[in-house]
Amino acid sequence: MRRAASAFVFSAILISAALSRAEPAADAQQAFDRAERAFQTMRFAEALAAYRDAVAADPSARFVPTARARAADLEAHAEGDFAPLTRLSAVRRDPSRSGDRSVIEALALDAATFPPGRVRGEAELVIADAWWHRLGEPRRAVAPLDAAIADETGDRLTRSLALGELAQLQRELGDLDAALAVVERYPDLAPATYREVRALxxxxxxxxxxxxxxxxxxxxxxxxxxxxxxxxxxxxxxxxxxxxxxxxxxxxxxxxxxxxxxxxxxxxxxxxxxxxxxxxxxxxxxxxxxxxxxxxxxxxxxxxxxxxxxxxxxxxxxxxxxxxxxxxxxxxxx
Amino acid sequence: MSAPRKTERILIAAATGAATAIFAYAVLRGVERAFYMEPNPALLIWSDRSAFLWRAQVALYAGGLGAFGGYALSGFKTRVIWLGALIATGTIALVLEAVIAP
Structure with a gap:
């Protein structure tokens, strides 16, 4: 009888220990799910907070690397309290909108008012891509690409991508001198593009x-x-x-x-x-x-x-x- | 001095081609060892592209070009002293290649 009682007590301790371990894991999963939903619906401030909560609740959870990466990316795009990112994502996530002339023109007007940061350059890239590939007016892509390259608050990768795109665009337009002029203005931004254009x-x-x-x-x-x-x-x-x-x-x-x-x-x-x-x-x-x-x-x-x-x-x-x-x-x- | 007959010219061309091919092989192998030291793919994975065969083919092609040059040069009414020099150069190059960059 005493042995059965001891076994019961021991089992109860084990179960309560397991339940106490499961609690943070469940909290973290809930926070991560909440963050993902917020991210999908472009409530970026809420998503950032929820990703941080998920990491804090259970740092050993399998989704923590994803949550950390998403949080870091959101932090890097947080200028203007996420208003520019929300505006850009609304266009970027909808292929039909990024091929709509009036939408792109409106985005270009808004992008000019975006505060310094990564989103501004990325918005210019989206605008340039739309003019060049979707709307078939490659000459209108030159100005946004120029703006993305010149924006020193933008991400270096975005700027070098814009430089490569602009050099390619000028080549397609048959203006190799313009392509050379732009790569010579920023020789360290995209060295491979610089060498390629000089060789051409x-x-x-x-x-x-x-x-x-x-x-x-x-x-x-x-x-x-x-x-x-x-x-x-x-x-x-x-x-x-x-x-x-x-x-x-x-x-x-x-x-x-x-x-x-x-x-x-x-x-x-x-x-x-x-x-x-x-x-x-x-x-x-x-x-x-x-x-x-x-x-x-x-x-x-x-x-x-x-x-x-x-x-x-x-x-x-x-x-x-x-x-x-x-x-x-x-x-x-x- | 009279110009060589056609048969002699063909023989001179053949000798020139052979010497040029040997010289070209030695140069190709030397350049490959000096500037393109890559693992032989045949040692890592099965490959139908033998580096040796490729060198030999290019050397034979160069030898063919040399044969044309030899035929043209043999038409001049001069002693064919350059052929001896070419054979000696090809031989020395091959020996050097075999010793320094086998």
């Missing part, structure tokens, strides 16, 4: 130089072919005279064998090599026609011919790569 500008200059070299060679080729034809006594003699079999075989090998190698490798683009082979063949033709049309000339003339034709080969190679698969240029630092 450099490639633009090289492309212009390559086209100029090929244009000069084309003019020389036409004049030389005409002169050579008159010297040889007719246009029918030209192909055999300006295209020696060795040059044709070399060019075919240069482009064709390289293209086959790239295909065997399986992950490259063979087109630059094909174009390179054709470019070399064209340079051979120009050099040969030049010599046939105007004579061999002295050492300086031969040197000039060689340098210009070599420049033509380099120009053709650059354009072949740049127009087909510019990723090859990145490996060369271009």
């Amino acid at each position: 500008v450099r490639r633009g200059h090289l492309r212009a130089a390559a086209i100029a070299v090929l244009a000069v060679l084309a003019v020389i080729a036409v004049a030389s072919l005409a002169k050579a034809a008159s010297r040889l006594g007719g246009i029918r003699e030209l192909p055999r005279a300006v295209l020696p079999p060795l040059a044709v075989a070399f060019s075919l090998y240069l482009g064709g064998a390289a293209a086959v190698l790239v295909r065997l490798r399986g992950d490259g683009d063979p087109r630059p090599f094909v174009w390179l082979g054709l470019g070399v063949l064209a340079a051979f033709t120009v050099a040969r026609a030049w010599r046939l049309g105007w004579g061999d000339g002295g050492p300086s003339a031969r040197a000039a011919r060689g340098v210009l034709c070599a420049a033509g080969v380099i120009a053709a190679a650059f354009l072949a790569v740049e127009r087909t698969d510019a990723s090859y240029l990145e490996g060369l630092g271009l």
Whole structure:
């Protein structure tokens, strides 16, 4: 009888201990659920308080990391007593509203009055995204992106994202100089974007130089072919005279064998090599026609011919790569 | 001095191509060891891309280019002394590669 009474008392102690442990866990779960509901319905101040309560009630609960992260995020967006965040979330959470012109225009007006903080920059990003992608007016996205980048109270990640977006937008609009100007204003904000845009500008200059070299060679080729034809006594003699079999075989090998190698490798683009082979063949033709049309000339003339034709080969190679698969240029630092 | 006959030119081209391929292989391997020290994927996972085969293919391609150059150069009425120098250079490069960067 005494043993049964002892067992009863011991069990009662265990149950009451378990109940006393379950109480904070239940409180924490209730607070977390309350916070989630408040968050979903955009009552952010209430949500922040409830997340804090949940963490305080049971720091070992499984949802505590989530609650902590949500609370930290809300604290970082608390400017203006959450009024700007509520205004932004109302648009951001509804895809139909973020594609509505009048809603976006109203948000832009409100964003201009937002206090300093993270929400202002994020609102500008939402506005820019709407103008660019949803409403099809990319030029109207420039101003909000500019504002998001210039806002030093905004989050650094948001600012660098805005910088990348603006550089991409200017490129799409065909204004590479504007893209360069914006990345040069903030070189440390998005270093990868800075390097990418500078490489694009450099490639633009090289492309212009390559086209100029090929244009000069084309003019020389036409004049030389005409002169050579008159010297040889007719246009029918030209192909055999300006295209020696060795040059044709070399060019075919240069482009064709390289293209086959790239295909065997399986992950490259063979087109630059094909174009390179054709470019070399064209340079051979120009050099040969030049010599046939105007004579061999002295050492300086031969040197000039060689340098210009070599420049033509380099120009053709650059354009072949740049127009087909510019990723090859990145490996060369271009 | 007369220009070599066609058969001789083809032989000179073949020798030039072979020497160029050997030189190219040594340079490729040296550059790979010096600048692209990555684990061989064949040692980590199964791979159908052997780095050796790729180097050999590129070296053969370069040898083909060299053969064209050799054929063109052999057309000049000069002694083919450059071929000996090219073979010696290719051999030395391969030996150095085998000793320094195998």
